[in-house]
Amino acid sequence: MKRKKVSAKITIIGVILLLCCLIIAGCSKQEAAYPNRRIQGFIAAGAGGATDLTSRAIAANVDLGGYLIMDNMGGGAGTIAYQHVMSQPADGYTLYFFSEAPGLWRILDIQEEDLMDTETIILFGACPTVIVVPKNSPFNSYEDLVNYAKDNPGKLNVGTSGLNGGPFLAFSIVEQVEDIEVNYIHYDGEGPMLGDLLMGEELHASALTVPVTKDYLESDNIKAFAVMAKDRVEVISDVPAISEIKAEYEDHLQYYGCYYGLAVHKDTPKEVIGILIDEFSKAYNSKEYQDFLVGNGFVPLGLTGEEAKQYCEEWRSRMAWLFYESGAVDTNPLDVGIPKLE
Amino acid sequence: MAGLEGIIEVLTSPQMILFCALGVLVGIYIGALPGLTVTMAFALLISVTYTWDVMYALAAMVGIYVGGVYGGSRSAILINIPGAPNAVMTGLDGYPLAKKGEAGSAMGLATLVSCFGTFFGILVLAFSAPLMTKIALMFAPRDYFLLGLMGIFLLGSLGEGSLVKSIITGFIGIALGLIGVDNFTGTARLTFGIPKLMGGIHFVLIMIGLFGVSEVLIQIKEKVEPVKQKVGRLLPRLDQFTRNIFLSIRCAIIGTFIGALPGTGGDIAAVIAYDHAKRTVKNPSRPFGEGAYEGIIAPETANNASIGGAFIPTLTLGIPGDSATAILMGAMIIHGIRLGPTLMLKQPQFFWNVVGLLLIATVFLTIFGFTGIRMFCKIIEIPKSILLPIVVVISCVGSFAIQNRVTDVLWMVVFGFVGYFFKRFKFPVTPMVLGVILSPIIDSNLRRALAITHGFKGFLISLVTNPISLVLVLLILAMFIFNAGIPGYVKRFINQRKAKAVGDN
Numbered sequence: 001m002k003r004k005k006v007s008a009k010i011t012i013i014g015v016i017l018l019l020c021c022l023i024i025a026g027c028s029k030q031e032a033a034y035p036n037r038r039i040q041g042f043i044a045a046g047a048g049g050a051t052d053l054t055s056r057a058i059a060a061n062v063d064l065g066g067y068l069i070m071d072n073m074g075g076g077a078g079t080i081a082y083q084h085v086m087s088q089p090a091d092g093y094t095l096y097f098f099s100e101a102p103g104l105w106r107i108l109d110i111q112e113e114d115l116m117d118t119e120t121i122i123l124f125g126a127c128p129t130v131i132v133v134p135k136n137s138p139f140n141s142y143e144d145l146v147n148y149a150k151d152n153p154g155k156l157n158v159g160t161s162g163l164n165g166g167p168f169l170a171f172s173i174v175e176q177v178e179d180i181e182v183n184y185i186h187y188d189g190e191g192p193m194l195g196d197l198l199m200g201e202e203l204h205a206s207a208l209t210v211p212v213t214k215d216y217l218e219s220d221n222i223k224a225f226a227v228m229a230k231d232r233v234e235v236i237s238d239v240p241a242i243s244e245i246k247a248e249y250e251d252h253l254q255y256y257g258c259y260y261g262l263a264v265h266k267d268t269p270k271e272v273i274g275i276l277i278d279e280f281s282k283a284y285n286s287k288e289y290q291d292f293l294v295g296n297g298f299v300p301l302g303l304t305g306e307e308a309k310q311y312c313e314e315w316r317s318r319m320a321w322l323f324y325e326s327g328a329v330d331t332n333p334l335d336v337g338i339p340k341l342e
Numbered sequence: 343m344a345g346l347e348g349i350i351e352v353l354t355s356p357q358m359i360l361f362c363a364l365g366v367l368v369g370i371y372i373g374a375l376p377g378l379t380v381t382m383a384f385a386l387l388i389s390v391t392y393t394w395d396v397m398y399a400l401a402a403m404v405g406i407y408v409g410g411v412y413g414g415s416r417s418a419i420l421i422n423i424p425g426a427p428n429a430v431m432t433g434l435d436g437y438p439l440a441k442k443g444e445a446g447s448a449m450g451l452a453t454l455v456s457c458f459g460t461f462f463g464i465l466v467l468a469f470s471a472p473l474m475t476k477i478a479l480m481f482a483p484r485d486y487f488l489l490g491l492m493g494i495f496l497l498g499s500l501g502e503g504s505l506v507k508s509i510i511t512g513f514i515g516i517a518l519g520l521i522g523v524d525n526f527t528g529t530a531r532l533t534f535g536i537p538k539l540m541g542g543i544h545f546v547l548i549m550i551g552l553f554g555v556s557e558v559l560i561q562i563k564e565k566v567e568p569v570k571q572k573v574g575r576l577l578p579r580l581d582q583f584t585r586n587i588f589l590s591i592r593c594a595i596i597g598t599f600i601g602a603l604p605g606t607g608g609d610i611a612a613v614i615a616y617d618h619a620k621r622t623v624k625n626p627s628r629p630f631g632e633g634a635y636e637g638i639i640a641p642e643t644a645n646n647a648s649i650g651g652a653f654i655p656t657l658t659l660g661i662p663g664d665s666a667t668a669i670l671m672g673a674m675i676i677h678g679i680r681l682g683p684t685l686m687l688k689q690p691q692f693f694w695n696v697v698g699l700l701l702i703a704t705v706f707l708t709i710f711g712f713t714g715i716r717m718f719c720k721i722i723e724i725p726k727s728i729l730l731p732i733v734v735v736i737s738c739v740g741s742f743a744i745q746n747r748v749t750d751v752l753w754m755v756v757f758g759f760v761g762y763f764f765k766r767f768k769f770p771v772t773p774m775v776l777g778v779i780l781s782p783i784i785d786s787n788l789r790r791a792l793a794i795t796h797g798f799k800g801f802l803i804s805l806v807t808n809p810i811s812l813v814l815v816l817l818i819l820a821m822f823i824f825n826a827g828i829p830g831y832v833k834r835f836i837n838q839r840k841a842k843a844v845g846d847n
Contacts, residue, residue: 076540077540194660
């Protein structure tokens with residue numbers, strides 16, 4: 001009887017070891033020209049959102065010998081995927097698909113490193129938002145909204161898709177330009193927020209992405225006041241650009257809102273970076289991807305390498321100083337190494 | 343009902359039926375394997391189906407969704423490891439049944455009510471989607487908070503052990519659910535400065551550890567021998583279902599409704615339905631927690647009914663009803679279809695395409711559900727020395743697959759040991775998992791509600807001035823009164839007074 005028990009334990013250990021061997025066997029390595037094995041693309045956000053969609057759509061058009069596999073690794077405002085990708089060998093076999101969130105890490109004291117410590121490959125597109133109110137709202141124009149906020153400081157309920165993300169960034173600029181204070185209600189993404197916005201009882205206003213705005217305008221669920229961009233957007237050409245309403249916005253709209261891109265470890269070999277930039281530029285310029293971007297209300301960016309990095313840096317500086325000067329954060333950007341733009 | 347031809351379009355397309363059927367089959371296995379979830383399968387499918395015709399991709403997704411929600415019950419019943427969060431409640435009564443040798447009939451019953459639930463959800467989707475959307479949108483953050491609070495009251499009634507122990511584990515779960523970067527302030531909470539904790543601990547990891555690995559450790563310690571299963575009859579006795587037909591309908595209503603709420607999905611639906619069954623069924627076939635058929639009927643009807651519900655706001659307004667439909671929406675965008683109010687106006691047949699695919703999926707769920715039972719029953723009869731290591735490896739692979747992080751596997755193992763010691767000292771683990779699931783709902787919605795009403799006073803007023811909130815508050819008060827046993831006290835008090843009065847005379 002006792003022997004039987006012992007042999008059962010040995011069998012248990014044996015089977016565990018055998019199965020572990022099978023897992024490890026899948027991890028063997030070989031060396032040849034890049035790319036010659038699986039490339040893992042980590043999307044620093046959950047499935048279904050704008051970061052996920054822009055990344056997967058370009059990955060579907062890119063030609064890396066069929067080795068590119070995309071995975072989601074959300075959480076921690078994008079830091080989880082960042083730390084994972086940067087802890088892997090700098091050989092171009094792990095890619096970091098990011099959103100604008102890293103630009104806020106330093107100022108929000110989330111993490112010290114950010115995109116400046118990586119090699120940026122390409123920025124795909126930016127995503128302007130539109131200031132909207134529910135259909136049954138008493139506000140009929142941008143001025144109504146701002147006047148209410150001026151008369152009732154901190155009483156205008158603005159729904160956001162989270163602490164960073166389109167609506168919050170848009171209203172941060174409105175707060176700064178109009179010198180008002182609004183009351184942010186943060187949700188986990190645009191979808192969950194929409195329900196409360198459409199009912200018009202809990203939330204007074206928000207900023208939605210262009211295609212969503214177009215949908216709800218056509219079905220007569222919302223009123224749209226202004227596109228947070230320098231120019232009107234083609235698909236909703238009736239809605240004025242915010243700079244038409246107030247010229248002071250011009251300065252703020254150069255670097256603003258959400259954008260999406262790809263980066264790798266900073267020690268990645270130059271020739272690998274070159275291949276990645278070439279291949280992703282090709283995919284970016286493909287008709288399919290351009291159609292996808294424009295059709296879904298993204299503004300194509302297409303910046304690569306140093307240009308892309310500069311965009312990220314200027315964006316970071318612009319937002320950090322905006323937050324600091326409006327009192328949203330107490331950290332002085334200079335203390336965390338973010339100089340002010342001229 | 344414009345666009346009704348959409349149903350006929352899918353029902354007459356052999357390819358769509360094939361993709362949908364394959365989806366259901368794959369979905370059942372994805373659901374049954376701990377860690378592999380419907381949302382993950384959808385994310386994978388986005389890449390795979392990019393070049394497919396959009397309708398085939400949709401057919402496969404709907405199939406996987408229906409199969410996956412159902413599949414979680416399999417492993418919950420057979421080895422007490424819920425394959426998906428929405429099957430957590432199913433194991434409470436399903437596993438005791440398996441230990442009694444009735445795994446076959448438990449799975450049969452789960453299949454039957456899952457099909458019923460799915461079908462009920464489809465009916466609601468097809469015939470009252472606009473109305474349901476209106477009601478679902480009326481739910482404000484404060485109502486989600488109250489719903490979460492109702493779930494908390496369940497902690498006490500789940501106890502396999504004492505009430506105090508349930509509350510302790512439940513509140514540990516609530517604390518675990520709060521770990522990570524806070525969505526409101528960007529501040530890291532309960533991370534102790536460890537960067538790896540910034541993203542929180544995924545609740546599926548905690549679930550796999552507490553149920554999966556801990557169960558393995560317990561079985562090694564206690565040398566549980568496989569129970570010979572009765573495989574004589576696989577179809578559930580029809581009277582088990584007919585006797586509980588009204589319970590099934592009530593749970594299907596709960597499931598559809600909770601599914602239609604944009605902030606909640608099948609897991610919460612199963613929790614509320616189980617609680618509902620426990621409160622309303624006076625004479626269960628066996629006491630709850632010891633293998634009551636009602637304890638399988640309630641959560642399994644509700645979680646499958648939530649599928650139809652989740653599609654309601656997704657299709658009518660483009661607001662996803664749960665995490666799976668959120669990804670489905672994303673996948674459709676990549677295929678060039680944007681779900682939302684204009685789709686309903688311009689292409690009403692798309693709505694009916696989905697209804698048709700759901701119907702096909704239900705049919706195949708019935709077929710695959712019943713035909714696989716005999717084979718699945720064999721799983722528990724596998725000698726433990728072979729089965730248990732496989733469970734450990736699947737748990738590891740599953741927890742890695744959630745977010746592709748090795749740290750996650752370590753967390754899962756840690757919770758395996760935690761669960762083992764909890765079980766040895768008779769601390770129930772289900773309240774802990776429930777706490778992890780409920781805590782973000784309670785936390786973020788309470789803070790949202792407070793922010794919306796600009797403070798505590800306004801919040802309290804809003805609780806009684808809104809009809810939905812008022813009903814929920816009254817329900818919670820009623821639950822509290824009954825949980826605390828106040829009616830018993832009152833009765834005894836009155837009896838004493840009467841006796842005294844009689845004595846005085």
